[in-house]
Amino acid sequence: MTHIVKPAFHHPALPVNACGLTHRDYEGVVSTLCAGCGHDSVSAAIIEACFELDIEAHRVAKISGIGCSSKTTNYFLDRSHGFNSVHGRMPSVATGANLANNDLVYIGVSGDGDTASIGLGQFCHVIRRRLNMVYLVENNGTYGLTKGQSSATNDKSAKNRKGVENRYEAIDLAALAIELGAGFVARSFSGDKAQLVPLMKAAIRYRGFALIDVISPCVTFNNHAASTKSYDYVREHNAALDTVDFVPPEVAITVAYDAGSTTEVTLHDGSALRLHKLADDYDPTDRAAVLPKLQRHKAAGEVATGLLYLEADETDLHGLIGTCAAPLNSLADQDLCPGNAALGQINASHS
């Protein structure tokens, strides 16, 4: 962490978005994480994505569990709603909030410990429920906050700092999410914002459950030569399957694209995702084909990144249970209470 207060001055020529804000207006307090922690780059990517999407900070709720990763909600969007909850319980808090108010952008930030160990059950169920949220796992293969114990996403055979080999099979959160019905599943790397920011924008605009498993190196406990979650390892073994352009609605209608190498998927709000294939015959919309492919990359020791799976049908929890369009927290007494006559009718129908 740093003790220097980040100067309020910004570049005089900094671009301003449709809200009249610069990207610096989307910052939070100065991070207290270790210098060089991948998580700080993820925060910077969130800032960039929200800035570029012209999101108003008060339309965002950021929710997290416990861990270095979960602390980061304090380091971006300091004018948004936030809930730093308990270990592994971010999904239930997000679910409650989202049920009450479906009109916010929900950004859940979690770690591999927070998600794949103590919060694994919550993770599975929030996916099944298709909660409309962006679920970010800042995945460093370790419990950073508690000083570097191996986590459940750490690859089998990867060694810790002291040279001890991990004996257990790794949980692949992306594969699990696809299995459980997540509509938008991506993997990326904190050190590659060119890939991460567009994915984040697409995930925010996607209606339904969107997971981004971000490999985010822990410089302090898991960035050594025998780690598979280090900056060097990920750079050397990164197999980017595709790149994504997020195209806002205004532009999506007008700008043509080269259909040969690019597939376009239009989202519910008219924006589009343009997918440029990098790997041969990888089609992220073909669920049956995706999982075995991911398996193969994993077996080859590669880190498959990009938009791994996308389901064009954007159904979320509210759609599944048929709530009304208006946020539930905005309903007044007269909307909620049907009145005596209606109650009488209901009672009568049961007699």
Added chain:
Amino acid sequence: MKSTNIADPEYFHKVVDCQWACPAHTLVPEYIRLIAQRRYADAFMINWHSNVFPGILGRTCDRPCEPACRRGRIEEKPVAICRLKRVAADMKGDISDRLPVPPFAANGKRIALVGGGPASLTVARDLIPLGYRCTLFERDPRAGGLMRSNIPTFRLPVAVLDEEVDRVLDLGVEVYFGHSIDSLKALLNEEFDAVFIGTGAPRGKDLAIPGREEAAANIHIGIDFLSSVAFGHTERIGRRVVVIGGGNTAMDCCRTALRLGGEAVTVTVRSPRADMKASDWEIEDAMREGIPVLDNHAPKKFLVEDGKLTAVVFEKMTAEYDKSGRRTLKPAGEPPVVIECDDVLMAIGQDNAFPWIERDIGLDFDDNGMPVVDAQTYSSTRPGVFFGGDAAWGPKNIIWAVEHGHQAAISIDLFCRSEDLHGRPSPRTNLLSQKMGIHEWSYDNDISTVRRIPVPHVATNVALKNLTTEVELGYDEKLAFDEAMRCLNCDVQTVFAPQLCIECDACTDICPVDCINFIKNAPETELRNNLRVPARNLHQDIYVIEGLKTGRIMAKDEDVCLHCGLCAERCPTGAWDMQKYTYIDGQAEKLLETANGA
């Protein structure tokens, strides 16, 4: 782009905008930090080494450093570099034990200095400690040049001037005051090894328009009027005064007139206000004293009644600019403006004049009557005769006269040692890490957001009572501290070691001004365009380092870096470090060892 060569002494020097812009390359951020630490004497010595007249310049410098100051690109106004210099001079206390003490071991060489302005005095200051015997000839009764004869005492108190001029003379200059040199040929026949000509641009321009001769008794050339006031020959002026001209001399003339009995003093200038030559702050000071400045007024004739000046007639002008921005002044076609007055002060510029230099001594003049002077060596076409200050290329200012003096001194020294005049001494440079420990830096990098602090003035009614009351009071310690803290320490450089970089982006993410990029290499124009914030200020360099593991380059736009050190704080591997760059310009052979502190 290729990797930046930071071993080039000028690369980081250029990042220190103020020092780069200062003709004498004063170590500005260093002295500003020392002021913040209340080490005024140290701050003074740094200045004295570079610019010789800190107390004078801290009040009167043209301050080319301030428009260059980085702070002016970050927020509205630059650091008050000049007025902080005054603080160092005013609060330094006794520094006598830090000065070189005569006598100096003589080297047997004799130098003649013609004229006693800042240029000649600088030559003397640089050469005497090396053992040269310097003899100064000055037409006026005292040394100082225009600083004494023309800069009014309400801007520059005599005590300050005397102190700094005497500090040079006390090194052991042989002086001949009231001694005009009327023949260079004759001087060259005396036993001097070299001659320095620092006679300034002593002739004020005149205006040949109808009525000029008839009204001569009440029309005064501005610089002659000011020196006549300075030497006590003129004590009064008419009630209504018209000043013609829009430069700094005009501003000094009008403010002086106001203190000598002028009640209705008007400044008139041919050009539009925005094109006036005077510095903004000089115009502001005149206007604060209630002096109207009428622009677009071209003088056409002087009206005379009964042999006495009664008014000046002006034609209103308008300025037209062509595509390249070149201006032409055209009559506006309005009725003439008549301004009644008792006296006119003509402040429309100065010319050089060398009637005392014979044209048959191998010293060439150009078609404009100016001596041919080498831009690097300051040598005339006659070996052993050097020029500097306003005498060399026409009127400039004190700090340029000082820098010319330094350069001429270097040449004179080389000349006397029969060495090549082009073998200029290199600057002394040093790059030193400021890291003291984890999160500890030996400079204050907490960026102050305070806006420029105005220098307090005496009340105008008090100021106007006499000629000698200094208008500016100067900063007190508290104000000086707050102003000093605005400085961004541009000499504390961001130095990048690519072999340590793991490309984690921490620096890019934390940098408050989006300077740092890890990016694909490209030719400069394209690269500048591709940066996080495109680098449009072409005066500022891009610091490029090739050879990162991913094949990208590190490209840092130096333009608005705050030198806050956050990049270095955030770097997990120490690939970034904050290192203080000291650049001390070369001076005549042996540097004045006393003036360190840096």
